[in-house]
Amino acid sequence: MHNLVLKITHKIEFIALDEGYIDITEVIKKFSSKEKFAKTFRERIFKHTGLTCSVGIGVNKISAKIASDINKPFGQYIFNSEEEFVEYMKEKKIRKLQGVGEKFEKLLNKDNIFLVKDVHKFSLKELTKRYGKARGELLYLYSRGIDYSPVEYDKPTHSVGAENTYSFTLNTEEEINKKLQEVFETAYRRLKEKNFLTKTISIKVRYEDRVTINKAKTISIATYDRDKLFEYVQEIFNEIEEKSSIKLLGVTFKNLVEFSMRQLSFKDEFNSK
Template identity: 80%
Template sequence: MDRVILHYDMDAFYASIEIRDNPKYKNRPMVVAGGVVTTANYEARKYGIHSAMSTFEAKKLCPNLLIVFPNKEKYFKESQIIHNLVLKITHKIEFIALDEGYIDITDVIKKFSSKEKFAKTFRERIFKHTGLTCSVGIGINKISAKIASDINKPFGQYIFNNEEEFIEYMKDKKIRKLQGVGEKFEKILNKDNIFLVGDIHKFSLKELIKKYGKSRGEILYLYSRGIDHSPVDYDKPIHSVGAENTYSFPLNTEEELIKKIEEIYNIAYDRLKKKNCLTKTVSIKVKYSDRKTISKAKTTTIATNNKDTLFEYANELFNEIEKRNDIKLLGITFKNLTEFSIRQLSFNLFKD
């Protein structure tokens, strides 16, 4: 039976909650931020402001920008309301953040006249109960649903009914559009004259693995064709492995920080390899001398154990941290682990 997977993504979640609760913020460029932008509303995004940008830089782009300090307890409670609403549909749900998740609606969709009707009803129901908008994508798997949900933001929907529709839509999109292709990897691909998703189709799986390694080669081959066999992990226990270290003297130079990040990453990665696991989530932890602690995480759809890819993810997270001195503790953790032996992808069916 063909799967039907839905991905929902709340629109500018933190900012939308603040605007709902404070109507005076409406139609004004605003961000939820401490020293770094957590969420920018759509008015602010028109100025080029985005998450992980420093508020100083954001203010330069938009001098009249409204900055609201985050209230994470409120956002968490709102997320629980949304989760409870979604769980009334089915238990086959993988919540991957406070504001987004995957739902396997293969059985549920039979009760509706169309996928379009289901997506519209889903969005309207969330809005009715929370006053918040979300965008919805429906696809044949997680990767197609994820990309679909981003097409008609905000408060929109898009549907891929098969791989052919996905390939046709994606072929002229920039290669960075593929999940798993970060800034550094994009530059490597550009040097090889791969700029668009469609440029990947001229290569076989073997050729891509030979050029870019097993993990990256597989991502390019599969995702460019809309192939993703990973399940919606609705009843999977959370596992993690990692490492952290507390330093006798605070780290106060960029050179020290870079060196210690690499050291702690190598320890965490060695533990991941010994577990013989792949991971979907990279999480970092930083604690300062004043005991203030910051944690950040990045989750991808496909599990991997590629050392360079995971290190790039970790570095992206550390680069989002504005204050990079007076650090007493560093930690890196890999979560959402999958045993390598039970990986869902089956490449022996592919024909090069």
């Protein structure tokens, strides 16, 4: 199924074996309508694999995700604007919003937030003060159909990394640090095998409620120094507020430079003499 989708475009972010996001900004120009694209996509997947799939098209990830769930298992739904999304969602239970799990829902219910429209009466400042920066921003933006996160696809040789999905949630500092180091070591080994240095270090964290956070740091001079890179990974991870109920960890190196083409820093030049 992945190979079939990759024949359409490489601008794809697979988030599970059977789920992913596709940036169809350019692809859609080849079709008479979004409806035609969605129908053709579903039919071709079924023809070649015997598997049904649902398709959701939106103006961003959050609206596309919600749309894909509406007419399962072999249907499609399209949001053409944020306004359409808000109108559809306003009477839905707050749990319908991606990122709102059972515990968070109970907390929101205590504050008389039962439906998505109930969030609209609160300002961003009020929501972040009540529920923290990450969850407050999520509520404010997602309830309004706003999602700026890009479809994160890897261009050939432009990134090297690794990620692991866990059958259990990571909750303690000890187990999280252990798994973070394991996935780092795998990513670093691949970086060395391909003979690359890196200027951008990125980490990915997905929680039990499927909320996904991506954070990155770009440095001025490319490096392959293992200890430095792991320090950066730890530094980036420490910036994340929520450090429990983790189901996936990933480390990716981007802005790669071939070892033979690297520019030496002043320190490197000095030590080489």
